[in-house]
Amino acid sequence: MRTAAAFAILASVFAAQAATAQTPKRGGELRAAITAETDTTDCHAGVSFTTVHHLAPHYSFLLKHDQDRFPTIKGDLAESWTVSADGRVYTFRLRDGVVFHDGTPLTAADVKASYDRIRNPPQGVNSIRRANLAPIETVETPDPRTVVFRLRAPDSAMLTEFASPWNCIYSAAKLAADPLYPAKEVMGSGPFVFASRTPGDHWAGKRFDRYFQAGMPYLDGFRLIYMTGPAIPNALQGGAIDAEFRFLTPAQRNRLVETMGNRVTVQEAPLSSAIVLAFNTEKPPFNDPRVRKALSMAIDRRGVVESMKRVTNTNMIGGFLPPGSAFAATARELEAFPGFGNSADANRAEARRLLAEAGVPNLSFKLLNRNAQDPWATLGIFVLDQWRRIGLQIEQNAVDVPTHVNLTTSGNFDVTLDSHSDYIDEPSLLLAKFLSVDRAPPPRNVARYTDRELDALYDRQRGEIDPAARRASLRALEARLFERSYYTPLFWGERLTLHSSAVKGWKALPSHFLNQSLAEVWLDR
Numbered sequence: 001m002r003t004a005a006a007f008a009i010l011a012s013v014f015a016a017q018a019a020t021a022q023t024p025k026r027g028g029e030l031r032a033a034i035t036a037e038t039d040t041t042d043c044h045a046g047v048s049f050t051t052v053h054h055l056a057p058h059y060s061f062l063l064k065h066d067q068d069r070f071p072t073i074k075g076d077l078a079e080s081w082t083v084s085a086d087g088r089v090y091t092f093r094l095r096d097g098v099v100f101h102d103g104t105p106l107t108a109a110d111v112k113a114s115y116d117r118i119r120n121p122p123q124g125v126n127s128i129r130r131a132n133l134a135p136i137e138t139v140e141t142p143d144p145r146t147v148v149f150r151l152r153a154p155d156s157a158m159l160t161e162f163a164s165p166w167n168c169i170y171s172a173a174k175l176a177a178d179p180l181y182p183a184k185e186v187m188g189s190g191p192f193v194f195a196s197r198t199p200g201d202h203w204a205g206k207r208f209d210r211y212f213q214a215g216m217p218y219l220d221g222f223r224l225i226y227m228t229g230p231a232i233p234n235a236l237q238g239g240a241i242d243a244e245f246r247f248l249t250p251a252q253r254n255r256l257v258e259t260m261g262n263r264v265t266v267q268e269a270p271l272s273s274a275i276v277l278a279f280n281t282e283k284p285p286f287n288d289p290r291v292r293k294a295l296s297m298a299i300d301r302r303g304v305v306e307s308m309k310r311v312t313n314t315n316m317i318g319g320f321l322p323p324g325s326a327f328a329a330t331a332r333e334l335e336a337f338p339g340f341g342n343s344a345d346a347n348r349a350e351a352r353r354l355l356a357e358a359g360v361p362n363l364s365f366k367l368l369n370r371n372a373q374d375p376w377a378t379l380g381i382f383v384l385d386q387w388r389r390i391g392l393q394i395e396q397n398a399v400d401v402p403t404h405v406n407l408t409t410s411g412n413f414d415v416t417l418d419s420h421s422d423y424i425d426e427p428s429l430l431l432a433k434f435l436s437v438d439r440a441p442p443p444r445n446v447a448r449y450t451d452r453e454l455d456a457l458y459d460r461q462r463g464e465i466d467p468a469a470r471r472a473s474l475r476a477l478e479a480r481l482f483e484r485s486y487y488t489p490l491f492w493g494e495r496l497t498l499h500s501s502a503v504k505g506w507k508a509l510p511s512h513f514l515n516q517s518l519a520e521v522w523l524d525r
Contacts, residue, residue, distance in 0.1 A: 024505060028523040030222040033232045033244045035372050036401035037199065042182040043168035044118050045126040047443045048401055048419075049246060049512045052165050056516035057205050057222060058101075059168035059188035060212075062092060062111060062147075063159075067507045067515045071424060073163045077111065077189075077212075087154030087465075090162070094145045098212045100171055100189045108141035113172035115139050115149075122179040131432050131439040132161055135462070153463055156470065157428035165423050165513050191217035191519040200226060211519070218505070218522035228372060236264070236498060242523070243499035246512045247271070247313055249374045253496050265501045267508035271493040272322050272430070273421030275314055275379050278487050280413055281449040285360050289484050293338050294354035295415070296488035299386045300344035305491070308382070314375035314493035320434070320478050322492055325425040326467075327474050337482040351390050363392055368407060368416035371398040379417060379490055408446040418446060420489065423513040427474055428462045434481060447486040454480050 038054040040046055046055070063081075066074040075081070078092040098106040119136055121127035135155040140148040151158065161167075168188060174181045181187075186194035191213070192205030206221040225241060233252045235241040237259055248256075256264050277296065279286040286292060301317050309315040319337065321328040334340045341347055355361050369380040380396050387394050399407065407413050422429040432440055435458055436450040457477040464470035481487065497508040502525040509515050 022504065022524070024218045024520075024522040025524060026218050026522070027220050028525070030219050030243070030503070030518065030521060030523065031241045032222065032224055033227050033235060033241045034203075034224045035226075035228050035232075035246070037203070037226060039402040039405045040183060041186050042126070042180075043166050044114075044121075044182070045128055046166060047128055048405065050401060052513045053245060053516050054203055054224065055168065055186065055188075056165060057190055057192040057518045058186050058194055059190045060098070060106070061163070061165065061167055061169060063163040064165070064517075065163055065424070065509065065514055067509060067520070070507075070509050073159060077106070077169060083159070088151045090149040090151070090158065092147045092149075092162075094147065095212055096145065098189055099210050101187050101193045101208060102171075103210075104171065104173065105144075106169065106171075106189050107144040108147045109144070110169055110172045111147045112139045112141050113175050114167065114169045117170070117175060117179065118167060125179050126441070128441070128444045129164070129166055129432070131435050132157075132164070132429065134439075154465060155428075156462060156465060157426050160424060160426045160429065163423075164429075165516070191517055192219075192222060195221060202226065213519060216519045218520070219518065222518055233498075236260075236500065239500075241500075242503050243497075243506075245497065245499075245506075245516065247493075247495045248498055249312055250310065250496065253498060256498055263501055265499055265503070267495075267497045267499075269495045269497075269508050270322070270324070270510045271313070271421075271495040272325075272423070272425045272511050273314075273419065274318065274322070274492040275375060275490045276418050276420045276487045277383070277490065278408070278416050278418040278447050279485070280411060280415070281447050281486060282411055283414060285358060285363065286414060288358050290354040290358040291360060291363065292485035292488070294351040294358070294390075295387065296339040296485055297347040297351040297354070298390045298392075299339055299383065299488075299490070300347070300389075301340065301491065302342065303344050304382065308378070308491060312375040312378045312493075313496050314379065314491045316492040316494070318492045319489055320420070320481055320487075321427055321430060321474070322425045327427050327471055329475065329478060333475065337479075338485065339488060348390050355390075361391075364394070365414040366395050366397045368404065368413040369396055369398045370401055370404045370417065372401060375491075375493065376417060383417070383490070405443050409443040411442070411446075411448055413446075416446065417490075418487070420487070421511065421513070423511045425510075427470075428458075431458055431461075431474075431477065434458070434487065449484075449486050451480075451484065451486075454484070 036050045038051045061076045062078050063073050064076045066072045079095045081092045118127050119130050119133035135151045137152045138150045191211045193208045195204040195206045197203050203224040232244050279292045281287050316323050319329045370376040437445050437448050461473035504524050505520040505522050
């Protein structure tokens with residue numbers, strides 16, 4: 001993981017940290033912009049930040065990350081936990097008196113049912129992260145407040161997995177009656193009860209008065225308001241919204257700071273997220289690694305990175321792990337990978353040669369993209385321009401986020417811009433996206449390949465406890481990913497989050513998947 005200093009909030013234009021010394025006020029509705037509706041109300045099936053931002057306020061989790069001491073993990077439903085000396089047994093003691101929004105008690109049986117659903121989904125249930133929990137052999141509940149997870153072998157990522165913002169705890173009784181209930185009904189034990197949903201307009205929640213954290217939530221409720229592009233900074237400047245909890249662009253930040261003064265707070269942090277190109281390996285000619293590699297090599301990342309920094313927050317060059325993180329490739333190691341060498345001319349010459357060798361020198365297809373705000377729009381234009389420089393005239397098909405998820409999940413695309421991110425830069429979490437399609441089904445692995453050598457390399461690094469040995473395994477895994485070029489990284493990012501200075505008790509962490517329960521947020525107005 002990146003150092004604690006790097007993970008700290010890098011800048012706050014108007015001293016957001018002072019809010020921690022104030023006494024929270026109770027009441028008010030938080031209004032936050034969000035760029036798209038969620039395509040599912042089942043956390044276990046979600047892949048987009050939109051799913052987390054909609055659902056996190058309604059659910060509880062076994063563990064979560066501490067916003068004040070990130071990346072420290074703290075209990076949510078768990079009041080305490082122990083790990084056996086051999087690293088194979090995790091025992092959690094649950095809080096007493098937790099209830100679901102329907103008033104029924106939450107017990108160890110609910111935690112077991114939820115984790116069993118993720119790791120061994122029933123017929124019809126789409127569990128995107130079942131591979132993440134594959135190390136778990138059994139889940140036991142010796143009493144209503146104790147959950148015991150027994151692992152097949154020690155696992156370097158397991159505690160982080162228990163703090164996943166995707167592992168919502170569902171009602172075991174409701175799952176027994178209908179395993180698909182989370183896709184039909186929002187009913188958890190989080191700080192807010194689902195209140196209303198108007199497609200194209202808003203999603204709202206109201207305070208759950210029986211929430212297990214004493215005195216929380218402070219807000220009466222929250223409202224997510226759907227808007228995109230320039231409408232978001234305009235609404236923040238005009239007071240129509242209080243926040244945008246994902247990120248805005250450098251230009252938008254600069255404008256709002258200039259026009260709003262001390263009425264706006266800026267928080268900046270590294271972002272454990274990248275935009276990648278994903279190739280549909282079930283469709284010729286993208287089933288040919290030469291074609292995939294050529295399209296990567298045509299892209300001059302180094303030549304444009306400084307320009308990208310001025311217009312978008314996705315602006316750092318890296319491989320399949322975040323640049324600067326503990327296990328990331330060094331600059332020298334990165335230069336050896338296709339498309340990351342220093343000579344753009346040499347890279348493009350090789351790209352033309354590979355396309356000709358594959359028999360598609362004048363390749364034609366459509367690039368699928370999201371019509372969301374930057375960085376998607378900017379990166380789409382950039383990629384098309386780079387391919388024109390090797391003689392390819394490629395068109396773009398920009399669609400909304402739910403449509404993008406549907407098209408990539410069904411395999412109805414040629415090449416797409418895709419998100420490569422998770423809630424922390426733990427390699428086992430980030431790289432699980434690239435497992436074979438039977439272990440990481442779409443919409444996670446949208447490239448749709450089977451590569452058992454890659455699977456074995458992933459499993460090897462996950463079982464390595466020694467950092468040096470793990471790093472060597474990760475370099476071999478990354479080399480395989482670049483050699484086969486199922487995906488190719490474009491740029492990693494930084495997080496620029498802006499909100500009204502009336503919003504207190506919230507910190508921007510290095511992932512827009514984290515810290516979205518809103519339980520600690522309050523309004524000073």
